[in-house]
Amino acid sequence: MVYYSIQNYFMLKERLPNPILLALRISKTQWKKIGLAFVCITLATILRGVLPYIMKQIVDAATVITPGIGADTSIVWWYAVLYIAIILLSYVFIWIKGLASTKARANMGHSVRTTVHKHIAQHSNAYFSKHFSGNLANKINNADTSVGLFFQLMNMFWPVFLRLIVAIILAFSANISIALLMLSWLFVFVPVNLALLKRIKQLSKKHAQIKSDFTGQVVDFISNITLVKIFSKEKDELQRIRNVSKQRLHTNITLYGYKTQMNLINNVLQGVMLAVVLFYSLFLWQNSIITFGDVIMFFGITASIRGAMIGIAESIDLFFDQYGQLEEGLETLLKPHDIIDKKGAQNTPLLHGDIQFNSVSFKYNGVYVFKNLNLHIPENQKVGIVGHSGAGKTTLLKLLLRLYDIQKGEIVIDKKNIQDITQNSLRQHMSTVTQEPEMFNRSIYENISYGFNTTKKAVLGAAKIAHAHEFIQKLPKKYDTVVGERGVTLSGGQKQRIAIARAVIKNAPILILDEATSALDSESETLIQDAFQTLMKDKTVIAIAHRLSTLLAMDRIIVLEKGKIIEDGNHKTLLKKKGVYASMWKKQSGGYLKE
Template identity: 35%
Template sequence: MTSAQVHPLQRLLIYGRAYRQRIWLASLCSVLNKLFDLAPPALIGLAVDVVVKQQESWIATWGIEGIRSQFIVLSILTLLIWSLESAFEYAYDWLWRNLAQTIQRDLRVDAYSHLQDLDLAYFEDRSSGRLMAILNDDINQLERFLDGGANEVIQVITTVILIGGAFFVLAPGLAWMAMLPMPFIIWGAIAFQRLLAPRYAEVRERVSLLNSRLSNNLAGMLTIKSFTAEPYEIERIRQESEAYRQSNRRAITLSAAFIPLIRILILLGFTATLIYGGLATVAGDLAVGTYSVLVFLTQRLLWPLTRLGETLDLYQRAMASTNRVMDLLQTPITLPPGQQRLPVSQVRGEIRFEDITFAYADRTPVVQHFTLKVPAGQTIAIVGSTGSGKSTLVKLLLRFYEVNQGRITLDGIDLRDLDPRDLRRAIGLVSQDVFLFHGTVAENIAYGSFGASREAIMEAAEIAEAHEFIAQLPQGYDTIVGERGQKLSGGQRQRLSIARAILKNPPILILDEATSAVDNETESAIQRSLEKITRERTTIAIAHRLSTIRNADRIYVMEQGQLVEWGSHEELLQCRGLYASLWQVQMGVRQGA
């Protein structure tokens, strides 16, 4: 049976096995609360029985014949029942609400943890806004149902069982009249649920699209403003919001009709009990106290069912959200982690690409039959035109993607056999696309080296030639850099990225276009710091600016996913091949600038 064929409630219960004991305890408190909540009508019936029959009342059969004594007993029973009803109301409310908080926390953490284990191809096919909607809105929707909806469902079921049983014991002839609406109510609830399910699935999808649009726009605010596209984006948000409103409107149109229809059925059952029960009491076939109990119980049985509409609405929204969250949790991990451990201290840094071929999904191969050996401790550079496959090699080395053919080894160990955490701990990546988190300068430098001291952070910044500009910031190392580091320049962000790699102190360093987006002065500063940190460690430099890699031990030239040239800078110039052509173009551009 596929996940699409399994009911979302069943999927949720399977996930919630760890909470089974707390669910049973909360459910028991809900049942006991409803049991004592339904007791007052019985007390009213006993009171009426005492007033009408006095010394021949039902309580008198206990040996308590005095009227005053009977009312004292009733008072004590009332106090006890109301106290227990209040105590269990507090208990079930506390248990359900805390259970909802626990499940939403664990579900969000589990979903996010699973998300981190998925390969990059998964994220390329999905928007961050849609994933945010699942991790936030959908889990919150489930939390709202567990907060109150679960208790409502249990108490309605308890009410039907208890009061239905009481009717058949006290007045079997009237029981069918009170229970007559029940099959129609249950049938209506099931029918409405089936009709609502696809509508709420559409609602959840619409909110995902809206979140995606908002997320993209907030991230691209600079572009929106620079192209004066504000009216265009406002219109797109309006359209997405209108689509969300319309999908909700279609669901509301149906769910709002449920309660009025239920009220009509309830009216029939209540009226039948009132008339036929009253006639039976007048005829002497039914005691006055029993009739009073039945009238009250009929109201207590049928009236709570009017809340089924609201509860059903909450339930159906929660089930639509549950499906989306469970689909995420059950997304298969296509890059199974290896088990072999390789502590960073034992890494020598020899890397081999052995006849590898790789293609992104539904595309032609980016890398074809690629073979390359990087000796431990050496600095090699890989250059080539845009789209030649240079950055793809970095992603494969970090095992963000799996090679289609061949293998990559680190110190003779296939990357597929290595624990990916050990692999990535051994590699420091300095990319052209620097990502800084919303936090302080110090926190961003220490990212990945979370226990680093302030002295170690400052030392890394000095080596990266970042200390000087950090000292000039308003709060120095405690300055907030803003989301994605937007308060800093591109060169400043790049230097913090280098400081982060220095602090990590990995045996392997990857420089992926580390100086492509900075000015000449910043490039010189970065080059000086890179010369220090590349010593005695394996370094792979991906570069467009050939001047930055001319001192590499060996330079490899890629074209259309294959190696076409290799050698030192001087050797490649003498070959008068692709590298020499690229060098002449760059030098010519610079001379004419």
């Protein structure tokens, strides 16, 4: 399946179309089914729209016939059969519409969810750092609401519009004065409703934003419940949630006030139309201007329109509530990507791992993290990076992985600017083990083999190298054990060993270690030092560590301070300089660098 590219649309337009049009653009493959459904609902509505006219013919024919033996009532029976036939035919069209729209709706929902998820996956780290994860998940889950709204428009709003058109045509065919009366009513009804709907749409969007904030606050509270309890901050957090809930309450009151106002105005307008049309048509009949069949037809038309309007009024609340949530959600989800592959970017093999930062400048939230940074890490060199918190250590690694884009300079690997390489190709040539390893709520086997079509033997071998095999074998389901959300069932050290095993399988030429042993005790760390030696062989390695003793075997150690390289050399050389590194080494307690 070829998916609609939202990012390509952004390159041509400033903003996305409304959610319903977006759903249609994403689902081009379903246009034939949608077209069939649209034609069927149109035909069914037109057929039902002419039923009051057929009833008029029955009444007019019946009123001129004297019942009894010998009376010719064939015309009445003919119209009666026609009336039933039209109803049955409309049912056939509705049945066909149901079959076509059911298949189209399911496929459209799948296309929308897949396209939105694909777009989300390509957002940068900066994007995800600004949004609650639970909030985003909720918005993604609601993305296919646009499909339901489209079919609601087609199945409910479009038929009402058609009924009005058919009703006015029938009215003009019977009596121009009543037709003009109905038309005048429309010129009042439509502008009034459009004005009210515009305000309701704005309030629905605002309500959706506050509702989204409320959900985010609740998810944040639950995610950090242990921290809340440790600091006895339950009351403070509940007050924070209560404040957002009050905003939601006030918006709710205003929104539903407008909806109640709209329902009242519509009921009055519809009641006035029904009464005026009925009494005026009776007046015309009394003066022999129209037939009694015309009276029945006008009454049937107005009653039918009023019934449809009541149905819309009952659904309008849900429609605009969903529309507001969807519009607000898609505005968040479908922002343009701030890190994209440039046109012509190549899937380039990076086999050596020679890394250069050339006059690199990078700002985060308007503040320089690096300014004109120059750094060269030759192929297969093992480099340790140290520095106090905020020095830019982890940011340096994120720039190398192109999780953020630099504002000035270039980052070059094997003499190729990383912006000339596709992001996937770049990251395929790097293995990472971080301070807080990412874990899926899947089995240990799936977590180790993630991203690779590998063998069970390779997974077990990697686990043994990472000294993870021992504890895995003690688990009830061994490698089939599901680790829970973010690996909650595992200790920090166990998660890091699984991450190390994952890096062993990937065997990329560039290895990035960001506090890779921070969650290991001294005994466990000693066990996997040999594993690291094996893992680092013939690779370019960049390692961040607060435990400076883990960097003794590095070819080179770089000291960062406020985004600048202030010292560069191996362990012995830096100790002899008696500078910042020597001071750090001296101040360590239990092997760790004090922040």
